[in-house]
Amino acid sequence: MSGDAAIEAVARASLWLKPHRIVLILIALALLLGAAFFMRWDWLPQYWEMGLVGLWRSLWILAVTCALGFMIALPVGLAQAAGPIWLAAPAKVFCTIIRGTPLLLQLWLLYYGLGSLFPQYPWIRESWMWPYLRQAWPYGVLALTLSFAGYEGEVMRGAFAGVPRGQLEAARAFGMSRWKIFRRVWLPQAFYRALPTLTGETVLQLKSTPLVATISVIDIFAVSSKVRQDTYLTYEPLLLLALIYMTITGILVLVFSRIEARIPVKVG
């Protein structure tokens, strides 16, 4: 069996590796080697530790905001798909506002706008939240979370509404309680429907994380800006940064396609 699989893999590779592709790959390699040898990389040893910390912070922000945002997106989507008007209307307004304004503006509104209000109130300054409210990252996490919730809430609305009525009726006929129907039938099927979009949204969220560098959170983008300021190099830090983001995107897409492949049946 494994021999067959190996032969198949080789056949597929040879089908993919046409002559022009070999030439293109060689050109790409030459460009890469040229960049490695003819550009300046002597700043790397000095900054790589800082870069790793920044990379870790970017990934951490991505994971936290996606998880929190998805948890907010569930009620927002559900309220729009099946809620009464007094729940559906605010949810729709929330999605429209988040999707209708740039994330950079939302971020600056929260950090500069809201952040400038807090110090006026002594009870906030004396509360336990103050050490956090003085830092930049809570505002970044809040803005990115709300943004993810807004976009994903709209996706979940469609996903919840797209689950066939028969499924829910069958669950009710089995005598399941409303919570159990939601947990066992409605949510899993809606999640499967939303999964392909979720991949795209997560990649978009990754591409939004560098914005937190504009409110002085030191993520990987901010580290590359610092290298550019310190060394007066324009291209090297940016090219490396682009490569890092492309690698993370590739890994994300791979992981999500693995999860997607595990979905048992064709949803339809």
Add this chain to the structure above:
Amino acid sequence: MPPGWGGTLLVGLLHSIEIAVGATCVGLMIGTAGAYGKLYGGPVVRDLLAVYTTIVRAVPELVLILLLYYAGTDLINQVLTSMGYQRIDISGLAAGIAVLGIVQGAYSTEVIRGAILAVPQGQIEAARAYGMPPGLMLRRITLPAMLPFAIPGLANLWLIATKDTALLAVVGFNELTLATRQAAGVTKAYLIFYLAAGVLYLALTLFSNLIIGRVEAWARRGTPSIREAR
């Protein structure tokens, strides 16, 4: 033009709209050419276009804007000096349109490619049977027939373009977000100005949605509605 910082904000909004319109037009041109290259081009063209769309969609817009902005202006100036001309200052408007246009082009390539694939094959074959040259076929058959399929995706791209203009604030182009930041910084009324800018962006989005609905209805004229087609 109203006096004071309100006027500054409106000028910023105007600049944002200018860039968004320009970037969408550039993106549409790149997208149409890219979709044709991906569908009918040779193997090398197809692979190069795949590399272009993959890279642009995998790298954050902010990084692309910085990279293209510095690399683009640097490249043009190097070419100019090597040909014996003076260095020129490239206007923020032109650079912004070019950079966002290249980003938009990658996304519209995919949208338009999908829309062309959705056109019934028989229509294109019929056009070929009439002996239409490719240019005429593009103008009379493919573009009008693919429009209803492409418009939802392209409308989405227009909304993304209006919001992506805010990123140009980072390279110092004076559009709405940067104007807001300046106004807020000078007057110290942060919350009011950021809320006002948010209302302006939201108004632009809602107005666009209104127009998009009209355009979609126009592009779909004569075709059966989705519900009937089922």
